[in-house]
Structure formats: structure tokens, C-alpha cells
Amino acid sequence: MTLTVLLADDHAMLRSGMRAIFETQPDLRCVAEVADGRAAVAEVARLRPDVAVLDIRMPKLDGLDATEMILADPANRTKVLLLTTYDSDEYVYRALNAGASGFLLKSLPPEELISAVRVAARGDALIDPSVTQRLIARFAVSLAPPPTPPEFELLTAREREVLQLVAAAYSNAEIAAQLHVGDETVKTHVSRVLAKLGLRDRVHAVAYAHVNGLVPPRSAR
Amino acid sequence: MTLTVLLADDHAMLRSGMRAIFETQPDLRCVAEVADGRAAVAEVARLRPDVAVLDIRMPKLDGLDATEMILADPANRTKVLLLTTYDSDEYVYRALNAGASGFLLKSLPPEELISAVRVAARGDALIDPSVTQRLIARFAVSLAPPPTPPEFELLTAREREVLQLVAAAYSNAEIAAQLHVGDETVKTHVSRVLAKLGLRDRVHAVAYAHVNGLVPPRSAR
DNA sequence: AATCGCGTCCCCCGCGCGGGGGACTTCCGA
DNA sequence: TCGGAAGTCCCCCGCGCGGGGGACGCGATT
Numbered sequence: 001m002t003l004t005v006l007l008a009d010d011h012a013m014l015r016s017g018m019r020a021i022f023e024t025q026p027d028l029r030c031v032a033e034v035a036d037g038r039a040a041v042a043e044v045a046r047l048r049p050d051v052a053v054l055d056i057r058m059p060k061l062d063g064l065d066a067t068e069m070i071l072a073d074p075a076n077r078t079k080v081l082l083l084t085t086y087d088s089d090e091y092v093y094r095a096l097n098a099g100a101s102g103f104l105l106k107s108l109p110p111e112e113l114i115s116a117v118r119v120a121a122r123g124d125a126l127i128d129p130s131v132t133q134r135l136i137a138r139f140a141v142s143l144a145p146p147p148t149p150p151e152f153e154l155l156t157a158r159e160r161e162v163l164q165l166v167a168a169a170y171s172n173a174e175i176a177a178q179l180h181v182g183d184e185t186v187k188t189h190v191s192r193v194l195a196k197l198g199l200r201d202r203v204h205a206v207a208y209a210h211v212n213g214l215v216p217p218r219s220a221r
Numbered sequence: 222m223t224l225t226v227l228l229a230d231d232h233a234m235l236r237s238g239m240r241a242i243f244e245t246q247p248d249l250r251c252v253a254e255v256a257d258g259r260a261a262v263a264e265v266a267r268l269r270p271d272v273a274v275l276d277i278r279m280p281k282l283d284g285l286d287a288t289e290m291i292l293a294d295p296a297n298r299t300k301v302l303l304l305t306t307y308d309s310d311e312y313v314y315r316a317l318n319a320g321a322s323g324f325l326l327k328s329l330p331p332e333e334l335i336s337a338v339r340v341a342a343r344g345d346a347l348i349d350p351s352v353t354q355r356l357i358a359r360f361a362v363s364l365a366p367p368p369t370p371p372e373f374e375l376l377t378a379r380e381r382e383v384l385q386l387v388a389a390a391y392s393n394a395e396i397a398a399q400l401h402v403g404d405e406t407v408k409t410h411v412s413r414v415l416a417k418l419g420l421r422d423r424v425h426a427v428a429y430a431h432v433n434g435l436v437p438p439r440s441a442r
Numbered sequence: 443a444a445t446c447g448c449g450t451c452c453c454c455c456g457c458g459c460g461g462g463g464g465a466c467t468t469c470c471g472a
Numbered sequence: 473t474c475g476g477a478a479g480t481c482c483c484c485c486g487c488g489c490g491g492g493g494g495a496c497g498c499g500a501t502t
Contacts, residue, residue, distance in 0.1 A: 096357045099357070100357075101354070119350040123354065124350035124351045124353065124354045125350055125353040125354040125356075125357050126347075126348075126350040126353050127347075127348070127353055127357075129340040129345035129346055129347040130345045132345065132346040132347050132348055133322070133344065133345045133346040135346075136317045136320070136321075136346050167428065168428065169421075169424045169425040169427070169428040171424075200390075202424060203390045203392075203423055203424055203427055204390045206390070206424055206427040206428055206431075207388065207389065207390040207427055207431070207436075210427075210428070210431035210432075210436070211431075211436075215428075215431070215432075
């Protein structure tokens with residue numbers, strides 16, 4: 001089965017270069033070439049190619065906006081590969097959030113572009129290695145346990161427990177009920193927590209707990 | 222300059238297969254073959270190859286634990302490529318958190334393994350396309366701006382501004398000073414914010430703001 | 443011209459909160 | 473055996489906070 005491809009780049013030279021690359025493959029067919037993002041969105045909607053290769057920098061509508069528009073269409077089944085000269089992190093995040101199937105640098109060897117199209121067509125995704133490196137770093141920190149500040153170690157088990165509940169915005173009375181102790185006891189714990197952590201009041205405690213990752217960030221709930 | 226590679230896999234057959242692949246490249250030299258994770262860690266520390274190719278399933282110490290041990294050593298400069306037969310998500314996350322430079326499936330074409338080694342050696346990273354797809358999905362949600370709750374739309378510009386400051390644990394007086402308005406004004410804004418968002422007090426407002434991502438999560442600061 | 447939303451400022455009242463004390467048990471280590 | 477740390481409970485006091493009102497000016501919409 002042959003794969004249909006749409007090319008979008010504002011440089012005619014680059015388009016014909018890519019077209020030439022695809023023409024070496026009997027199963028790849030370049031069905032359209034456009035020079036700006038708006039045309040890309042329109043042609044993708046009309047021709048429904050298997051894969052659209054979009055430059056990020058394009059007139060009228062850039063590749064990222066075009067990607068978002070294309071993938072926002074529920075009837076769409078075209079996969080999007082994004083090409084760029086510079087690999088700004090911002091681009092990458094937007095591209096991935098939009099749901100692009102690939103993020104590649106123009107320095108990519110021709111044969112890899114071909115394989116990238118095949119990868120995208122079968123529903124997989126790939127990212128340029130130089131970008132992947134930083135992506136992993138970012139991904140890792142987003143998953144890494146945040147460094148626990150030293151003063152947190154001063155807290156006793158009970159105090160940490162209370163801090164958790166304070167961070168969840170419970171009042172002293174509510175915490176007392178949950179822990180089956182008197183509310184005066186809770187007050188004592190809270191006071192000690194504030195003193196040990198150098199916080200002014202429970203409002204600061206809530207912010208502290210969230211900033212320091214003591215509260216599971218919604219994605220984990 | 223020639224790149225040195227260490228191979229770790231408990232199947233001798235697969236090792237010799239990979240070794241044969243590397244031997245087709247004049248600039249790649251396979252300096253060690255080991256059959257378990259413990260040996261891999263030891264040999265990496267001794268030989269300091271440029272790249273270590275580790276199977277995930279290995280006796281004694283699996284590839285993930287081995288990766289963590291190798292990369293935890295500050296004197297280490299060896300890059301780690303992980304190979305696996307099955308691409309369980311859990312594996313991927315652990316691998317990336319440990320700092321692996323690659324996560325590949327054994328179904329990889331030989332020439333891509335070679336290029337993967339070169340990519341890893343120069344400090345970049347790559348992930349198997351079939352895995353990348355799911356990684357993007359996961360990564361996207363972790364980066365996606367949390368869906369702004371509908372009631373948040375009810376807030377006026379000024380009220381959102383005040384909410385930001387409340388979330389940063391400022392008192393009404395401090396907010397008043399920062400906004401150059403009277404503190405009674407701030408009280409009014411805060412009251413309206415609480416009413417519109419259905420929150421009991423500023424403590425809940427702080428939690429609300431953090432949970433809903435209205436406060437940039439430390440990594441962005 | 444009338445109205446509405448917004449931002450600003452003011453009053454009073456009740457209450458939860460946090461600081462300052464003190465006191466009692468249990469348990470563990472010096 | 474005697475601390476000391478941890479956890480529990482109690483009192484008083486001051487204050488920031490939030491709800492209930494009301495008021496005024498401004499701009500945009502009707």
C-alpha cells in the first residue's frame with residue numbers, strides 16, 4: 001500500500017529536495033506541496049494524506065498552529081511530522097502537546113526522513129535525538145521526587161501527618177476529628193510545624209507543602 | 222576516534238549477534254561482553270566504555286538497576302542504552318529517570334543499533350518510536366496546562382491577580398501594598414474570589430490555586 | 443438617560459487561628 | 473535511674489480574616 005505525503009515549507013528549494021527524496025521510494029507519494037500553514041491545513045482536510053510534513057516557520061500560520069488545527073479535527077487521520085532548523089524547547093513542548101507524531105531537525109539525513117514518514121504512518125512517533133536528550137531530562141525532573149528541604153527533617157511523624165492535612169486545607173477542628181484527638185492537640189502540632197519550618201501561619205504552610213511537592217500533584221490522583 | 226562498547230545480555234547468541242553488527246564498523250569496538258547486571262556494573266567501572274548496551278532482563282541485577290548504579294557514579298562517563306523485548310511503560314519511566322541515553326526494542330534493525338550507539342556516544346538520546354508515541358501522550362498531559370475549572374472564568378482580571386497573591390501566601394495587607402490599594406479593597410476582592418469559587422477561606426484558595434496549576438510549579442521558576 | 447460591571451473604600455461583628463504559657467503520659471536511651 | 477523527646481490536653485489573649493452590610497466613581501452597554 002502506498003503512503004501519501006503532504007509537504008509544507010515556504011522554501012520551494014527545500015520542498016523539491018524532500019519531494020526528490022520521497023520519489024526514490026516506490027511506496028511513497030507526495031500528493032501536495034504548500035508554502036504556508038493555512039494552505040497546509042486546507043489541503044490536509046481536502047486530501048487527507050497519511051502524513052503531513054510541516055516546517056515550523058511558515059507564513060500566515062506557523063507549523064505548530066497548523067498542527068493544532070489539523071489534529072483538533074476529529075475527522076482527521078493524518079499524522080503530523082514537524083521539521084525545524086532550530087530546536088527550541090518551546091517548540092518541542094508545544095509540538096508534543098499538540099500531538100505531533102514527530103519532531104525532527106532539518107539536518108536529518110534523507111533516509112531517516114523516509115523512515116520517519118513510515119514510522120508516523122504506522123502510528124508511532126519519533127523525536128530527534130538531540131531533542132530527546134533534553135526531553136528526558138525534563139521528563140525525569142517532572143517525575144523525580146522533589147528534593148525535600150532540610151528543615152523538613154526536623155518534623156516528627158505526627159507533625160508531618162498534620163502538615164499533610166493542613167496542606168489539604170483542613171481546619172484544626174477537622175484535623176482533630178480525622179486524627180481522633182482533641183483540637184488543642186492539633187493546635188500544638190501546627191504551632192510546632194510552623195516554628196520548625198519558619199512559617200508564619202497555616203497559609204504559608206499550605207503553599208510550602210505544595211511548592212515542595214508534599215502534596216501529590218493532581219496527575220497522581 | 223573509535224568508540225568502545227560494552228554488551229550485557231544473558232543470551233550468548235544475542236551478544237555475538239550484536240558483536241558481529243558492531244564489527245562491521247571500523248570505528249566501533251566491543252571491549253567486553255557480560256551476561257548479568259552485576260558484571261555489567263563492574264566492567265563499566267573498570268573499562269569505562271563509551272557506551273554500554275544493556276538488556277533489561279538479566280540475572281542478578283536487571284538492566285534498570287544496573288543503569289541506576291552506573292549513572293549514580295559521579296566518575297562515570299559511560300552512556301547507557303537499554304534494550305528490551307517488551308516495551309512496558311514502567312520500564313521506560315524507570316529507564317528515563319535513571320538517565321539512560323536510549324530505550325530500544327530488540328526488534329530494532331541492526332543499522333539502527335549502530336546509529337543508536339553513535340547517538341548515545343555524542344550525548345544525545347533516542348527512544349524507540351513505538352515507545353515515543355506513548356511517552357508523548359504521557360508527557361503531554363504532564364505538561365498540559367491543567368484544565369481551568371469553569372468557575373475560574375467568573376473571576377475578573379483584578380480578582381485573578383489577587384488570587385495569585387493569595388496563593389503566594391501574602392496577607393491582605395501585603396497584597397494591598399503590592400497593588401497600591403487599600404486593604405479593605407483587597408478584602409473585598411478576596412471575599413468575591415472565595416464566593417465565586419465556592420471556597421471557605423484563603424487557605425482553601427491557596428490549595429485550589431496550587432492544585433489547579435495557577436501557581437507555576439517550582440521547575441518553571 | 444439609565445443600567446450594569448468593575449474597582450475602590452468603609453463599617454461592624456464573630457471566630458478561627460497562632461503565641462505564650464503549663465501539665466501529664468509513654469517510651470527510649472544515657 | 474533519670475533525663476528528654478514525642479504526643480496529648482488545657483487556658484488566655486490578640487488579631488487577621490471573612491461575612492454582612494453600604495457607598496462612590498467610572499466606563500460600556502442598552
